[in-house]
Amino acid sequence: MKKLIPLLFFAVHLMALELISPIEDDLNVDLNKALLGKKLFMDPQLSHDNTISCASCHHLDKGGDDNRQFSVGVNNKMGNINSPTVFNSKYNFVQFWDGRAKDLEEQVLVPLHNPDEMNSNIQEVVEKLKKSQEYKNLFQKVYNDTIKEEYVIDAIVEFEKALITPNSKFDRYLKGEVNILSHVEKEGFELFKSYGCISCHNGVNIGGNLFQRVGIVKQIKYENKYLGRYNVTKDEEDKYFYKVPTLRNIELTAPYLHSGEIKTLREAVTFMMEYQIGVTPNAAEVNHIMAFLRTLTGNRPKIMEID
Ligand code: HEC
Ligand code: HEC
Structure with a gap:
């Protein structure tokens, strides 16, 4: 060898x-979906105690990571692996350092459900979002339907696909x-x-x-x-x-x-x-x-x- x-x-x-x-150069995304996804990505309501958003560990004004050795999740819990950038992640053949998520769709729920990261679950997130008239209107406009788990995931993924540099x-x-x-x-x-x-x-x-x-x-x-x-x-x-x-x-x-x-x-x-x-x-x-x-x-x- x-x-x-x-x-x-x-x-x-x-x-x-x-x-x-x-x-x-072109975004090649559904802009309304991606903009809804952007709002969700930056919304701390995605974590159980409303303190951590996806953007807490993937800073969108910098390199799409958090510039820390290890990320910090809910209750100041320290992870044990470096946060990769979310920029251009749609081009990765699989997601995560060990490739355990086959695509962006599969990736979203992992931090959401991780007790040391967002400590939430998708049903809880949907319930919270349903309390907001603004979100209700947005989902209605984009998906022509009430708020559902699969739409939350879909919108976040569409936003991630727009995160190209x-x-x-x-x-x-x-x-x-x-x-x-x-x-x-x-x-x-x-x-x-x-x-x-x-x-x-x-x-x-x-x-x-x-x-x-x-x-x-x-x-x-x-x-x-x-x-x-x-x-x-x-x-x-x-x-x-x-x-x-x-x-x-x-x-x-x-x-x-x-x-x-x-x-x-x-x-x-x-x-x-x-x-x-x-x-x-x-x-x-x-x-x-x-x-x-x-x-x-x-x-x-x-x-x-x-x-
Ligand atoms: C045999 C495959 C291989 C070769 C050859 C290789 N790399 Fe890497 N590179 C990797 C892997 C795998 C990692 C991640 C390592 C880790 O996380 O411990 C990495 C990580 C890096 C990183 C850090 C990226 C980050 O986000 O943490 C840089 C910078 C880098 N490589 C540059 C280079 C340069 C420059 C060369 C040539 C001098 C090179 N690599 C050659 C596989 C390779
Ligand atoms: C507490 C910090 C934290 C939060 C919150 C977080 N992430 Fe991450 N993210 C990480 C870390 C750490 C990894 C690497 C984990 C691994 O590889 O095992 C990662 C990996 C990823 C990857 C894979 C990138 C690659 O190159 O493999 C994507 C995409 C991603 N996160 C998107 C999201 C989205 C979407 C959310 C919100 C639902 C989110 N992250 C919330 C820290 C975080």
């Missing part, structure tokens, strides 16, 4: 440009503005390809489309308690496999890794070079790769400007 890796990376290098595609410098480069990247940024992209970062971080989300092991070329020494994909499959081979995270907007979403234990982008890139590529990182290369990664920051989702 070890001998195959360089070969694989070379093949990937050749295909590199096709391996990453830009985010679409198009028009990053790198996307503009992909679309033909070849001179938009500086020399250093281009150099960083070359390294990203030649080192094979792109073999795991690819697709429209530059991540989010496969599970991979952490410590693939250099064993991680610390005792890692969160077993990742293994939790779902119970297959020994899946221990320490995680959904490869997106690198879009990565400069905004520190701290890093599922464990949230890496505080800076520099350390994250250094860690990846050492444990996923097996090279001793040198400062100049790390700087170049970071410059490239910063070109992946896109526009704030358009839906945030629409009322």
Whole structure:
């Protein structure tokens, strides 16, 4: 396997440009549904004690995560895993670090029902919303019906589908503005390809489309308690496999890794070079790769400007 890796990376290098595609500019959502979903996403009534909304852990004015190592739910309960961004999550092949939700629809109820996150349940949420004339009118308008569980989920998912961040410098480069990247940024992209970062971080989300092991070329020494994909499959081979995270907007979403234990982008890139590529990182290369990664920051989702 070890001998195959360089070969694989070379093949990937050749295909590199096709391996990453830009985010679409258009929202492609039902706007009324998405706007209702936006209201629900930001509504603390979705938690049992009305203190926590989805946006408490997925800040929509920043990178779509909460910039904490671990998220804090109802009654100040601390979770044990880093909150990923909700931006561009519609492009992920499955949801969660261990992929236990097959899509966004399946994902919504997990935090809602988690006693350490929102500690609620969907029936309770529907009952609360039914007390609001404003919500009654909105559901009537959008679904032509009374408030129902499936509509709450559907609206939130529609909003999440609108949380895309198009028009990053790198996307503009992909679309033909070849001179938009500086020399250093281009150099960083070359390294990203030649080192094979792109073999795991690819697709429209530059991540989010496969599970991979952490410590693939250099064993991680610390005792890692969160077993990742293994939790779902119970297959020994899946221990320490995680959904490869997106690198879009990565400069905004520190701290890093599922464990949230890496505080800076520099350390994250250094860690990846050492444990996923097996090279001793040198400062100049790390700087170049970071410059490239910063070109992946896109526009704030358009839906945030629409009322
Ligand atoms: C208390 C903090 C908290 C709240 C509240 C919360 N989330 Fe999350 N969210 C997280 C954490 C932590 C994860 C990662 C969990 C895991 O992978 O096991 C996550 C994962 C996700 C993901 C998967 C992203 C990916 O790349 O895998 C989506 C989508 C998401 N949340 C949307 C929501 C929605 C919608 C709500 C409201 C119904 C919500 N979250 C409420 C903390 C929170
Ligand atoms: C073999 C697959 C693989 C390769 C190669 C790889 N990565 Fe990763 N990368 C991952 C996985 C899996 C994670 C999540 C690790 C975790 O949560 O513990 C990750 C996480 C990251 C993160 C942190 C993301 C976040 O939101 O926490 C950054 C930044 C990153 N990689 C950049 C790179 C760079 C730069 C390279 C090349 C030098 C690279 N990766 C090579 C699989 C890979």
